Amino acid sequence: MRRAIAAGVVGLARILAGGSVRCLGCEFDSRQRIYFANHTSHLDFVLVWSALPRSLRALTRPVAAKDYWDRAGLRRYLVANVFNAVLVERVAQTLLSVPAQTGVPVPHRKDPIEILLEGLGERHSLIIFPEGTRGNGVQLGPFRSGLYRLGKARPDVELVPVYIDNLNRVLPKGEFVPVPMLASVSFGAPMRVEIGEEKDPFLERARSAILELRRW
Amino acid sequence: MVNFLHDRQTLWLFGGILGVLLVATVVGQLLKLRRSNAVIDNLNARIRAWWVMSAVFALSLLTGGIGSVILFALLSFFALREFITLTPTRPADHGALFWVFFVITPLQYWLVAIQWYGLFAVLIPVYAFLFIPSRIAVSGDPERFLERSAKIQWGLMVCVYCVSHAPALLMLRIPRFEGKNARLLLFLVVVVQMSDVLQYVWGKLLGRHKIAPVISPSKTWEGFLGGVATATLLGAALWWATPFSRAQAAAMAFIITIMGFLGGLTMSAIKRDSGVKDYGSMIEGHGGVLDRIDSLCFAGPIFFHLTRYFFT
Numbered sequence: 001m002r003r004a005i006a007a008g009v010v011g012l013a014r015i016l017a018g019g020s021v022r023c024l025g026c027e028f029d030s031r032q033r034i035y036f037a038n039h040t041s042h043l044d045f046v047l048v049w050s051a052l053p054r055s056l057r058a059l060t061r062p063v064a065a066k067d068y069w070d071r072a073g074l075r076r077y078l079v080a081n082v083f084n085a086v087l088v089e090r091v092a093q094t095l096l097s098v099p100a101q102t103g104v105p106v107p108h109r110k111d112p113i114e115i116l117l118e119g120l121g122e123r124h125s126l127i128i129f130p131e132g133t134r135g136n137g138v139q140l141g142p143f144r145s146g147l148y149r150l151g152k153a154r155p156d157v158e159l160v161p162v163y164i165d166n167l168n169r170v171l172p173k174g175e176f177v178p179v180p181m182l183a184s185v186s187f188g189a190p191m192r193v194e195i196g197e198e199k200d201p202f203l204e205r206a207r208s209a210i211l212e213l214r215r216w
Numbered sequence: 217m218v219n220f221l222h223d224r225q226t227l228w229l230f231g232g233i234l235g236v237l238l239v240a241t242v243v244g245q246l247l248k249l250r251r252s253n254a255v256i257d258n259l260n261a262r263i264r265a266w267w268v269m270s271a272v273f274a275l276s277l278l279t280g281g282i283g284s285v286i287l288f289a290l291l292s293f294f295a296l297r298e299f300i301t302l303t304p305t306r307p308a309d310h311g312a313l314f315w316v317f318f319v320i321t322p323l324q325y326w327l328v329a330i331q332w333y334g335l336f337a338v339l340i341p342v343y344a345f346l347f348i349p350s351r352i353a354v355s356g357d358p359e360r361f362l363e364r365s366a367k368i369q370w371g372l373m374v375c376v377y378c379v380s381h382a383p384a385l386l387m388l389r390i391p392r393f394e395g396k397n398a399r400l401l402l403f404l405v406v407v408v409q410m411s412d413v414l415q416y417v418w419g420k421l422l423g424r425h426k427i428a429p430v431i432s433p434s435k436t437w438e439g440f441l442g443g444v445a446t447a448t449l450l451g452a453a454l455w456w457a458t459p460f461s462r463a464q465a466a467a468m469a470f471i472i473t474i475m476g477f478l479g480g481l482t483m484s485a486i487k488r489d490s491g492v493k494d495y496g497s498m499i500e501g502h503g504g505v506l507d508r509i510d511s512l513c514f515a516g517p518i519f520f521h522l523t524r525y526f527f528t
Contacts, residue, residue: 018297020497172307179313180293182301182496 006057006082013050017043017170018182021051024213025189026160028053032125033158033190035060036147038210039129040137040168042068043178047167048127049083051185061086061119062127086119086126088112113149120154127162130206137168140211143203151193151202158190161206163213186213225457226277229402233270236410240266255420261501269499269508273405277398281386282329284401288383289325295506296321296375298495302486303367308357312348312368320344321376328380331387340377345369374483374513375506381516388520390527393459400523403458403465404472407451408515411473412480414450415443432484440477447473459527468522472515479514483507 037048045062052060066087069079079085089112120126128150130143151159167183188209193202244260276283300313320340327336349365385400419439427435451469455462483506487495496504 018301018496166301169301169305172310175307175310177314177318179310179317180297180300182297 002081005078009046009078009082010050013043013046016178016180017047017167018184019051020182020184022184022186024186026187028056028187030056030059031158032120032123032154032156033060033160034120034125034147034150035127035160035162035187036130036206036210037127037162037164038140039131039134040164041134041171041173043171044129044164044167045083045085045127047164047183048162048185051187056125058084059123060125060127063088063116063119063129065089086116088115113146113153116146116150117153120150120157125157126150130203134168134173136173137166140207140214143207145199145203147206148193148199148202155192159192159206160190161188161209161213162186163188163210165214188213223396223399225396226399226402229399229406229454229457230274233274233406237263237267237270258501265500265502277402281383281398284383284386284398285325285329288328288379289322291505291509292321292325292376292379293317294498295379295495295504295509296371298498298504298506299371299375300368302490302492302495303371305364305368306357306359308355309352309364309368311355312351315347315351316344316368316372320347320372324376324380325383328384328387333384333387336380336384340372344372348372378513378517379509381520382512384520385523388524388528390459390523393527399457400459403451403454403468404516404519405512406454407447407469407472408476408512410450411443411447411476412511414446415439415477418442418446428481431488432481435477435481435484444470444473444477459523468519471522472519475515475518476511479511482514483510 035048037044042065045064049057049060049062062083062085064079064083064085064087066089069075069085070087079087116126116128128147130147131141132144132146133141135141147159150157163186165184165186166181169179169181170183171178191206191209240263244256244263247256248260272287276287296317300316305313324336324339327339348368349361352361352365352368382401382404385404386397388397388400390397390400415435416439418441419434419436422438422442423434423436425437426433427437427440448466448470451472452462452466454469455465458465458468460468483495487493494503495506498504499508502508
């Protein structure tokens with residue numbers, strides 16, 4: 001049943017967004033990876049996940065916005081049973097809260113990086129969107145530090161840049177129903193946080209790796 | 217609907233297609249043995265895709281009318297998806313696009329299935345054409361308004377309205393031809409696609425003088441004239457499967473061929489304008505669905521209306 005639904009999801013993704021997958025310097029492999037992609041639509045991770053070979057889909061957990069996906073009904077069922085997604089609060093909502101009595105900021109939620117590292121575990125891969133928020137599909141926004149922190153915490157995990165093209169037109173921001181459009185997913189060459197590499201140069205390097213894929 | 221396995225003429229047509237495919241496959245493999253290059257690899261990829269396309273088309277005819285309606289509806293859907301992908305729409309067009317894909321397109325083919333000619337003929341050019349700009353205007357984004365409306369309208373016109381005229385042949389009531397309309401559809405598709413193939417073959421063999429090199433570098437006068445002449449002869453030779461006389465079948469085939477050529481040229485002009493070579497990559501060696509049916513888009517409605525006017 002679960003497999004049939006997963007196949008249905010993949011089929012639907014192909015009908016809505018086409019099945020164009022390009023590997024530019026990356027071979028599919030079951031070793032642990034973090035796929036990081038540009039973010040333009042709530043369907044982004046569905047498309048990246050569908051682009052992977054079936055054997056890798058079972059090992060790859062998308063990271064999804066809790067407020068959008070953790071809702072009763074189909075979405076919750078899909079993230080829990082089909083995608084095995086890791087749900088996180090959106091970064092904007094994990095601000096520190098400042099209780100009026102003390103004036104000292106206290107974090108009132110678990111650090112999302114902890115949740116991601118737990119989700120990664122010993123055998124899974126992750127799909128993340130380092131911009132943190134959906135862009136307009138034209139510009140690639142600045143990256144948040146999460147990718148760098150994950151790369152530092154787990155130097156054994158390969159970081160794979162992914163560029164999603166045209167999916168923002170399938171389901172633009174603020175729309176509920178998708179329309180069909182040919183999108184494509186490009187996988188680039190795996191990278192790592194080099195020894196001694198600082199946060200900003202690394203994030204810039206990661207960002208340009210995605211921009212590089214856009215040129216193809 | 218007639219069971220086509222008992223219709224001898226249809227079986228002859230299927231047999232003819234099979235024979236052409238076999239000959240093409242043998243020739244393709246012989247060419248490959250002699251010399252291997254990109255053109256010959258592409259030729260063989262195209263021939264492989266022709267086997268698949270012919271099988272799907274033949275199966276859809278064997279199911280009776282409904283299979284053909286569904287097949288052409290899917291072709292329209294995929295072609296429109298390719299067309300809209302190349303069209304620079306804006307987020308405010310989303311609502312209109314939803315209607316185009318999920319309401320108007322299925323509705324058009326439903327009208328073909330229930331054979332409601334009156335609404336079939338006006339649904340898109342009247343109702344949809346007024347609805348689309350209205351729906352975009354309601355979204356409130358005036359930038360490039362006329363361009364966006366017109367491009368969505370044109371996509372719907374070519375990919376859905378025009379293509380739907382092919383299965384609509386099944387609804388024509390032609391005296392002394394009842395229940396045999398599937399052969400008309402077969403005649404149209406065979407002539408229009410063979411005309412493409414023959415223009416390609418003549419062009420590769422003799423092509424020297426390009427017709428519109430900027431728009432379509434592969435279309436030559438030699439290919440065009442050779443293709444039109446041989447496809448017209450082919451159409452005349454298939455007269456026994458149609459309600460037409462020999463001369464009428466030749467005239468119909470001639471018009472189908474000319475319209476097919478103009479369709480290919482027009483859709484190429486749109487591709488050049490968008491800066492792409494093919495509309496998609498769904499059919500190996502051919503490009504996208506729209507690359508394969510561009511000639512049918514233009515030939516279908518004209519063939520439908522000529523047949524309807526003169527023979528029903």
